[in-house]
Amino acid sequence: MVIFYNRCTRDNVSSMLEKMARVLVVGAGMTGAATAASIRQHIPEIGSITIWDKGRGAGGRMSTARCPQDSSITADLGAQYITLTKEYSDKRQSIYSELIQHNILSHMTGKIEGPNNFDEPGAQHFVTPKGVSSLVKYFINKSGAEVKYQRTVADVSFDSDKKIKVETKEAITENFDVVILTLPVPQILQLNGSVHDLIDREADLKCGLQSVSYSSRYALAMFFPPNTTLPVSWSAQYLADDPCIRYMAVDQVKRGLETNSAGQSLVVHTHVPFGLSHLEEDMESVKATVMSRVREILPGLPEPLSAKIQRWRYSQIHKAYKDSPGCVVLNKKPLVILAGDGFSHSTFDGCLDSAEAVVRSLKENLQSSPTSGL
Numbered sequence: 001m002v003i004f005y006n007r008c009t010r011d012n013v014s015s016m017l018e019k020m021a022r023v024l025v026v027g028a029g030m031t032g033a034a035t036a037a038s039i040r041q042h043i044p045e046i047g048s049i050t051i052w053d054k055g056r057g058a059g060g061r062m063s064t065a066r067c068p069q070d071s072s073i074t075a076d077l078g079a080q081y082i083t084l085t086k087e088y089s090d091k092r093q094s095i096y097s098e099l100i101q102h103n104i105l106s107h108m109t110g111k112i113e114g115p116n117n118f119d120e121p122g123a124q125h126f127v128t129p130k131g132v133s134s135l136v137k138y139f140i141n142k143s144g145a146e147v148k149y150q151r152t153v154a155d156v157s158f159d160s161d162k163k164i165k166v167e168t169k170e171a172i173t174e175n176f177d178v179v180i181l182t183l184p185v186p187q188i189l190q191l192n193g194s195v196h197d198l199i200d201r202e203a204d205l206k207c208g209l210q211s212v213s214y215s216s217r218y219a220l221a222m223f224f225p226p227n228t229t230l231p232v233s234w235s236a237q238y239l240a241d242d243p244c245i246r247y248m249a250v251d252q253v254k255r256g257l258e259t260n261s262a263g264q265s266l267v268v269h270t271h272v273p274f275g276l277s278h279l280e281e282d283m284e285s286v287k288a289t290v291m292s293r294v295r296e297i298l299p300g301l302p303e304p305l306s307a308k309i310q311r312w313r314y315s316q317i318h319k320a321y322k323d324s325p326g327c328v329v330l331n332k333k334p335l336v337i338l339a340g341d342g343f344s345h346s347t348f349d350g351c352l353d354s355a356e357a358v359v360r361s362l363k364e365n366l367q368s369s370p371t372s373g374l
Helices: 010-020 030-042 093-101 133-143 185-189 194-201 203-210 272-277 283-297 348-368
Strands: 023-026 049-052 064-066 074-076 082-084 124-127 146-148 153-158 164-168 173-176 178-181 217-224 236-238 245-250 264-270 306-312 317-319 327-331 335-339
Touching: 023 030, 023 164, 023 173, 030 049, 030 133, 030 348, 049 133, 074 264, 082 348, 093 124, 153 178, 153 194, 164 178, 185 194, 185 203, 194 203, 194 327, 217 272, 217 283, 245 283, 264 272, 264 283, 283 306, 327 348, 335 348
Parallel strands: 023 049, 023 178, 049 146, 178 335
Antiparallel strands: 064 074, 082 124, 153 164, 164 173, 217 264, 217 306, 236 245, 245 264, 327 335
16 A cells, blocks of 8 residues: 555654664764764654764764774774864754763863864864764763664665565665665665666766865874873874874873872874875874874873874865765655765764755655655
């Protein structure tokens, strides 16, 4: 039986959605988490929401690492702080207020030195006292989604009963009614199955996706034991002309935490040209190079307990999808949506823009399509 939304009462539609709409969000980064939470908030009548991610935990490029010798010492290896620009100050005031109320965000009080693109007029900076991954986890918790880690999606195909069959490299296969892909665009292009075939047939879409580009860089965390004094006077510093390093921060000072008796971490981000030129090199070799340069810049730096290097092949967006629509509906029946900062921009608010665009697309398709065809 085919039933259209405009021939039903809202209660009937809600009842049907509860019975049939199983949603998969691929990616437990900021966009995936915000998308799941927005769906649960704005389309509460939808069925289950599931999140799959290839990593071992939530965060994506908002990741927080722990010192192997002392798990209480952490470091943000991805996003460093959140900037609320004047453009978004009215639109997102309620969200920021909520996050501040729950101690997920707090106003940044530390000193930032050096030239950067974030100190524009009217901008406010916020930090995450519990680490930047706590921001992602907050939205996942709000969504009530079932989260499965270490699931690397490899194939997204449509089967005969209008379901979407999703297969992983770990040989796990499940069917869903709606799939939302928040992977970096190059990883979307690597998927097999119906998604690959659809993109391959649509020349404009394929060209648009292939034109999306990202910066690449390395991030280094150096973990220091309690009562260590680091030879710096800033919480964060940008370096304009260094051939290797673009940014450094004492993570605990940046977050506004007490450091007298606690361990500390120094976070270092490389310049994009350095990241690109060393992208395929051995990670340990790159780590040694970056640490050597840090010691040249900070000659009094103590020996760390340990250090961790992170390769960000897909860091910030260099060029977004044309017109930055927030998301792209790849297929309507069954419904597959492409989302993420590749369709907006690489900020917290850009991820929220993408999540909001997904919710609008979901509503439009749920209202205009036969519910049995999702």
